[in-house]
Amino acid sequence: MSDRDHSVVDLQLDRAHSSRIYDYFLGGKTNFLADRMAAGSVLGVFPAALVAARINREFMQRATAFLARSGMRQFLDIGTGIPTPPNLHDIAQDAAPDARVVYTDNDPIVLAHAAALLLSTAEGRTAYVQADVTDPAGIFTAPQLLDTLDLSRPVALSLNALMHFVTDDGTDRAHAIVESLKDALPSGSTLAMTHATSDFDAESMGKIIKIYGDAGTALQFRSRPDFARFFDGWELLEPGVTLSHQWRPDRPEDATHVTDAEAACYAAMARKP
Numbered sequence: 627m628s629d630r631d632h633s634v635v636d637l638q639l640d641r642a643h644s645s646r647i648y649d650y651f652l653g654g655k656t657n658f659l660a661d662r663m664a665a666g667s668v669l670g671v672f673p674a675a676l677v678a679a680r681i682n683r684e685f686m687q688r689a690t691a692f693l694a695r696s697g698m699r700q701f702l703d704i705g706t707g708i709p710t711p712p713n714l715h716d717i718a719q720d721a722a723p724d725a726r727v728v729y730t731d732n733d734p735i736v737l738a739h740a741a742a743l744l745l746s747t748a749e750g751r752t753a754y755v756q757a758d759v760t761d762p763a764g765i766f767t768a769p770q771l772l773d774t775l776d777l778s779r780p781v782a783l784s785l786n787a788l789m790h791f792v793t794d795d796g797t798d799r800a801h802a803i804v805e806s807l808k809d810a811l812p813s814g815s816t817l818a819m820t821h822a823t824s825d826f827d828a829e830s831m832g833k834i835i836k837i838y839g840d841a842g843t844a845l846q847f848r849s850r851p852d853f854a855r856f857f858d859g860w861e862l863l864e865p866g867v868t869l870s871h872q873w874r875p876d877r878p879e880d881a882t883h884v885t886d887a888e889a890a891c892y893a894a895m896a897r898k899p
Contacts, residue, residue: 651679705788
């Protein structure tokens with residue numbers, strides 16, 4: 627990346643940013659005063675936000691390991707966010723050193739830290755695409771993706787804590803986007819996804835929507851039926867739609883150490899017939 631590329635990235639350090647707020651919740655270091663203040667506001671109305679973010683991240687890790695151990699060798703992570711080890715490629719290539727991973731995000735803040743996502747085993751490969759989930763065609767025609775993934779072979783698509791940042795505006799836009807992504811993938815591909823919900827504490831979640839909105843980021847939390855619709859036409863894998871901490875926990879007790887209201891996030895995985 628050239629100096630000129632760096633010069634056009636406005637990190638807007640004086641404004642709270644969703645990627646950096648999430649980084650703070652995960653215990654990362656890529657966050658600043660405005661982000662920590664917004665995070666503090668979220669914690670003031672939803673004290674379990676730290677727990678919710680971390681168990682969501684743990685779902686990604688479990689889902690990726692499960693897929694790699696099951697034979698999946700191609701991964702597409704859309705809306706990857708600021709790198710926070712272990713990243714998806716760390717998990718996939720630990721289980722399958724020849725795994726190939728493509729990360730995408732539309733955020734210049736993530737782009738500024740993308741070098742951490744481009745590490746790979748000698749047998750595998752990782753790549754980064756600056757792209758927006760609202761433009762599926764732009765993702766699937768990106769040279770970096772086409773050089774890394776074989777779209778005639780199954781791909782594991784990850785949409786973790788992403789689609790609640792896509793508002794419908796009365797058009798069911800989020801579901802249409804996910805359907806376009808699913809259509810671009812061959813039989814045997816998988817979709818692993820998490821999505822925040824207000825099903826268990828509508829009042830607190832409404833306050834969070836306002837906090838993010840005041841920072842310039844729109845949110846739309848969805849119900850369990852609306853989340854399940856993202857998987858229409860694909861075969862849900864056991865245990866189906868659950869809360870994020872209840873999806874194939876590493877230990878049985880991990881599924882009971884927080885309440886549904888504290889998790890506030892649905893999770894599921896499905897396979898394309």
